[in-house]
Amino acid sequence: MIKGKNNPLGSGNGPLDPGVDPGGGPRVFSTSSTEFADAGIAINLPRVDFVGPSFRVEGTAFIRMHTLEFIKFGGEGKTTEFDTFVTEGFKVSIRIGDEDHEAHVSEQNDKLHWSHEVKDAASGELNITAELEGTVTESQSKTVGGETQHHTDNKSVQRTDSVSVTVDGEGPEVQEANLKNVTIGPPYRAIIEGKAEDQSGVNSVRWHLGSSSKRAENSSGNWSEWRAEIPLPDRTKPHTIRISARDKVGHRTSEAAKVTIPADEESPTVELIYPKQDPFITLFPEEGDVFTLPIMGTASDSKSKIETVRWRLDEGPVQEAENIKGDWSDWRIMAEFDSPGSYDITVWARDMAGNGSEDEPDVQLEVELQVLD
Structure with missing residues (x-):
């Protein structure tokens, strides 16, 4: 499919009919037209980032035919310039590490949108390359005194874009979870402080007690240090609080840290x-x-x-x-x-x-x- 967008230079609204004299002057006696191709592709992923083992890589691509038309009226000439976008007859190939795949391609606003689902990638650095391939026909034509000369040339179009990401296959680690204090209650509140880390960065730390769960306080700005105030229903029995974390690619801790609050068994x-x-x-x-x-x-x-x-x-x-x-x-x-x-x-x-x-x-x-x- 080809879609056009007119971008005239000078007066007029697009390609002119060579049999019409819009200015009322001498008749058209010569025309020329040149059409050439331009293309591009882009991966819509940050250039340095972490991803999980399963993720989507996607991006955009375009093939644009740029046309210049020149029509001469006696001593005056008029140039018109416009673009058309080609959205069929091309493919996008994806290389994930050492494996090649063909991406799913759809049309969106005169561009090609492509995507590919990556499954179970191994942990570590991963190179991703997207390649746009196809063939377009470039042409030149010229008409003088009713005689037309036309030349076409098939041109291969190939564009690539690459990005490297790090696959994070492990969840974050809650390194410390220390009970600092339990307020005299009721209401009782357990104050717990600790540390968490992950190679892709920690996105959140949460505490869990029974059916209750809430986000902890980010003490350091990057969750390397956190603090939680946890309401306890009573102190007639022990309570075990679990601390979990989620990293920036969506992994949770494989095993939550545990802090047990003993029952209050001391008499006044x-x-x-x-x-x-x-x-x-x-x-x-x-x-x-x-x-x-x-x-x-x-x-x-x-x-x-x-x-x-x-x-x-x-x-x-x-x-x-x-x-x-x-x-x-x-x-x-x-x-x-x-x-x-x-x-x-x-x-x-x-x-x-x-x-x-x-x-x-x-x-x-x-x-x-x-x-x-």
């Missing part, structure tokens, strides 16, 4: 601020009165927040202490006694991971209320 710490004495000995007021003893202390936990602080007087009911600051860091108990004697007060805390119970109390205070003889 409860300390007594007042009274300092143990046993606490004091006089009981007169019979029929009630003695109230304020007991104050602190509670802390390095892994989970405190859920509650509880206490019991002897074998009485379990009661919750007063949460002074809202986070159980300071607590208070107002213990009431209606008769003299010896009493035991037990205080314990439980954290959000379920650690801490009356069976392992932190505070056991003995109170002795005496009557003055």
